Amino acid sequence: MATADQIKALVKSIVDNDENRFYTLALQVASKEEKQGHQRVAKDIRELVGERKSSASRLKSVQKGSSIKSFKRSNNISIDLDELLHLAHTNSRLSDLVLGGECQAQVNGILTEYRQKHELAKYGLLPKRKMLLTGPPGNGKTLTAKVLATELGLPLYTLQFDGLISRFLGETAAKLRAVFEHIASSKAVYLFDEFDAIGAKRDSNNDVGEIRRVLNSFLQFFEEDSSESLIVCATNHPELLDPALFRRFDDIIEFKPPEKN
Numbered sequence: 001m002a003t004a005d006q007i008k009a010l011v012k013s014i015v016d017n018d019e020n021r022f023y024t025l026a027l028q029v030a031s032k033e034e035k036q037g038h039q040r041v042a043k044d045i046r047e048l049v050g051e052r053k054s055s056a057s058r059l060k061s062v063q064k065g066s067s068i069k070s071f072k073r074s075n076n077i078s079i080d081l082d083e084l085l086h087l088a089h090t091n092s093r094l095s096d097l098v099l100g101g102e103c104q105a106q107v108n109g110i111l112t113e114y115r116q117k118h119e120l121a122k123y124g125l126l127p128k129r130k131m132l133l134t135g136p137p138g139n140g141k142t143l144t145a146k147v148l149a150t151e152l153g154l155p156l157y158t159l160q161f162d163g164l165i166s167r168f169l170g171e172t173a174a175k176l177r178a179v180f181e182h183i184a185s186s187k188a189v190y191l192f193d194e195f196d197a198i199g200a201k202r203d204s205n206n207d208v209g210e211i212r213r214v215l216n217s218f219l220q221f222f223e224e225d226s227s228e229s230l231i232v233c234a235t236n237h238p239e240l241l242d243p244a245l246f247r248r249f250d251d252i253i254e255f256k257p258p259e260k261n
Helices: 004-014 019-035 037-061 101-115 116-121 141-152 171-185 207-226
Strands: 085-088 130-134 156-158 189-192 231-233 251-254
Touching: 004 019, 019 037, 085 189, 101 116, 101 251, 130 141, 141 171, 141 189, 141 231, 156 207
Parallel strands: 130 231, 130 251, 156 189, 189 231
Antiparallel strands: 085 156
16 A cells, blocks of 8 residues: 555645656555555556556647648638637646535546546446536636546637627538537547527527527537537526527536535
8 A cells, every 4th residue: 555655745746736746656656566466456557647648648749739720611611720719728637626516526427437438338338528517607617628628638629609600601500510520530628618609599589590500500510429529518697508408418517606615
């Protein structure tokens, strides 16, 4: 078993965000376990360290270049994905996230399922990939998306709604299709912040024809998506969303203001 000093040093390396120190300490624990005859524990620790190093390396390589190549549709609509998807550089960790018990458990569950997706596949199961985050502003919705990206070693893309909505008939849907094709081809966490901008009820008094078509397109692309990417939709106003959306999410997490404790 790891000594008290080793455990404290491991915790400190996490708090200080010192990954190299953490790797060194973790491998020291693995060596000690191996000497004590705990071969399986030592092997598991080394594999976890290897997976984390690999994920961190992939994330760094993605973040070196923040631009996305333009995407041209066959119907002669030229789409610049730089205007639609913003690549964010994030190092927010799970320890930065302070949530209520149920909310924290749901976030932890998403991370665990994604990390164990190969084990789930053995039983014909899939990890949760499509999440709706609801609740008042300032309670951790955007931070949660950043934490998911960092903890899973994935890049984080945020959809830019001002670049998505077009006054030309059909162009918005074409842009949305391009976004989902990028989701399918580039594994990452994709954040649809202020999701009610396109997910509002189709029977709203303020309904606009193009917005209705965008929602219909989103529902189609969203349901057809079977990629390995995580799609995180966040809204401060869940009451505005179309009822057809809710059943299409794998999980709905409600963020509430913190209590005194």
